[in-house]
């Protein structure tokens with residue numbers, strides 16, 4: 001999974017991505033800031049109050065800490081130990097606890113009917129992994145559990161905004177069409193492809209083409 005400022009891509013793409021993420025998170029400050037993703041901030045309250053929430057590909061923990069501060073019991077999973085170490089520190093700074101799991105999503109098992117909420121913010125992975133992961137998401141949600149996702153669509157490649165996977169990795173981008181298929185079994189509460197301004201740290205900035213989903217597992 002990759003998520004670069006387009007201007008940085010040629011130099012960085014050549015590196016293995018796990019190395020790249022640890023390297024990015026070793027920089028001073030927070031790559032995507034310490035504030036939560038604003039789509040998550042607008043939609044989180046659909047997740048049953050006080051429930052267990054899994055944040056996929058959570059990086060430095062801004063979304064996990066936001067949810068923990070609101071009383072959710074949060075687990076953050078990411079393959080970057082450097083990112084999750086910063087996530088734990090961010091949680092500590094805010095006086096909350098989160099569970100962190102360093103794992104490749106290829107190997108991670110979210111279980112069955114375990115979570116009141118699952119959050120996927122910019123969790124761009126190769127297509128085959130994404131198919132598998134989203135099937136796991138459907139199984140792993142409890143009844144009435146809610147999945148919240150925001151991701152770049154392929155249209156973003158032609159836009160000004162900084163962020164998103166490198167353009168040659170077109171299969172890392174998401175679309176409503178594929179998400180409808182991958183999330184079969186969930187009821188869509190909100191499902192759009194839109195252009196919007198994003199301002200998240202240094203690495204997600206400007207007019208961006210995104211897909212947003214809020215989906216609930218029926219009783």
Ligand SMILES: C[S@@+](CC[C@H](N)C(=O)[O-])C[C@H]1O[C@@H](n2cnc3c(N)ncnc32)[C@H](O)[C@@H]1O
Nearest residue numbers: 001003021032057058059078079104105121122
């Ligand atoms: C663009 S960042 C998003 C971080 C966080 N969700 C946020 O919004 O601040 C993408 C994250 O995906 C993680 N990632 C990419 N591929 C992964 C994989 N196969 N397994 C686990 N994490 C992965 C990276 O380590 C990185 O932290």
